[in-house]
Amino acid sequence: MDETPRRTPLQRLALWLGPALAVLTPLLVEIPDHPQAPAMLGIALWMALWWLSECVPLAVTALIPLVAFPLTGVATAKETAPRYMTSIMFLFVGGFLIAQAMERSGLHRRIALAILSRLHASPLRLIAGFALTTAFLSMWVSNTATTLLMVTIALAVLSRLDETLDRQRLARLAPALLLVIAYAANIGGMGTPVGTVPNLVFLENLRQHTPDAVPGFLQWMMLGVPLVIAGLAVLLLLFARRLRGLAWSGVAGEALRRERQALGPMRQDEAFVATVLACAALAWMTRQGIQGEGFHLPGWSSLLPYPGVDDATVAILAALLLFLVPVRDGRPVLDHRAIGRLPWEILILLGGGFALAMGMQKSGLSAWIGEQAKIFEGVPLLLVVLAVTLVIVFLTEITSNTATTQVMLPILAAVALSNDYDLTTLLLAATLSASCAFMLPVATPPNAIVFASGRIAIGDMMGAGFRLNLIFPLLILAMVSLIRPYLPG
Secondary structure, eight states: OOOOOOOOOHHHHHHHHHHHHHHHHHHHHOTTTTTTHHHHHHHHHHHHHHHHTTTSSSHHTTHHHHHHHHHHHHOOOOHHHHSSSHHHHHHHHHHHHHHHHHHHTTTTHHHHHHTTTTTTSSHHHHHHHHHHHHHHHTTOOOOOHHHHHHHHHHHHHHHTTTSSSSSSHHHHHHHHHHHHHHHHHHHTSSSSSTTSSHHHHHHHHHHHGGHHHHHHHHHHHHHHHHHHHHHHHHHHHHHHHHTOOOOOOOOHHHHHHHHHHOOOOOOOHHHHHHHHHHHHHEEEEEEESEEEEEEEEOOOOSSSSOOOHHHHHHHHHHHHHHSSOOOOOOBOOOOOHHHSSHHHHHHHHHHHHHHHHHHHHHHHHHHHHHHGGGTTTTOOHHHHHHHHHHHHHOOOOOHHHHHHHHHHHHHHHHHHHHHTOHHHHHHHHHHHHOOOSOOOTTTOOOOOOOHSSOOOOOHHHHHHHHHHHHHHHHHHHHHHHHHGSSSOO
């Protein structure tokens, strides 16, 4: 039986309109001094329309440059193909394999229960424990896998509370707990470069324009971790009012203690994965060193005989250890199945976005867009950043956050360069905003997972999410402005 969903009327229109735009644009638009730019504009419109409407799988749209660029003279196949497997991609591959090892060994569950078993003395502390644990795991494990784990634990706790709390009190606690899990998973992805895919899109776009300004792992965390902490504080303040006056008993702590006891002592494979993760994180954070006014602490990569080591090198080395060292009943933690479980669709999608950015730059389309963006000249950067963050926050409610950043960042780069705006500030704020979809179940997988539990009304999610959608652009603007002087470039 064919389970392929039927396209909506809008998707059917986009399916034909995309190629039509690619053909008609070069015939109708003339861009002096950049002969390939009209063709590139048509291809960009085609890809943007297909990505935003999702009339075909996102990865299918991402393959268009491999055909369209050589046929239109934008770039050769040999120039285009390498964009689909850059160093950034291998950072994602290595990070995802480490996350798989955490899931396969059960380490992520042990970490979660270790934190939660200490934070259950009150409803607010319980929710704070779930928020903190979810955000921490989401910095290293995909937000979808993190949410599935945390929702499983939350539903186990709620099933025990069903026995002691009346329906009215439980109706206040359950939606708050589940929404906090979904929102914390989205917020946690902002904490590290590997936390969510849009972060990698930002790094590659910045690398294409200003290679020396690309922040290292530790430099990203200097911004990302405080932003995660501030975001969680906002989240808990929002839900604290719902829990005010809610009576409590020790049943939640008992449920968590039973879950933790069932795990038993830490096994050898869990300890090994924890060691690999800790060493990888330490290597990521110390590779580039720290530089400030009047001092410079070199990173370990500067001590190597040859330059060229980057964060992807660390990620792949850590992943190789997980394939090679026999710590699980005489076998490694990961095997050939881990390669098959890699998110190849996301990898191809990333490559398509990188190819799109390269084509726009090489064809001169970025320069032309920058010339048209002179209308922003004189507008303060902070005002532009605030407007961009608001647009992306609400746009990503209905579109893939990866597709949104793939389309928007090359355009924003052209706007920044033509108006002498700080490129890092504008692109970084836009990227972080793509993780802030809180209103709708379809916005992100975490939202969909908690909504599917049946314990949340759509009004609860939309009400809390709308307030967060207005608060987080201001929070991102403040944090980026505060930390930007300490980032390179």
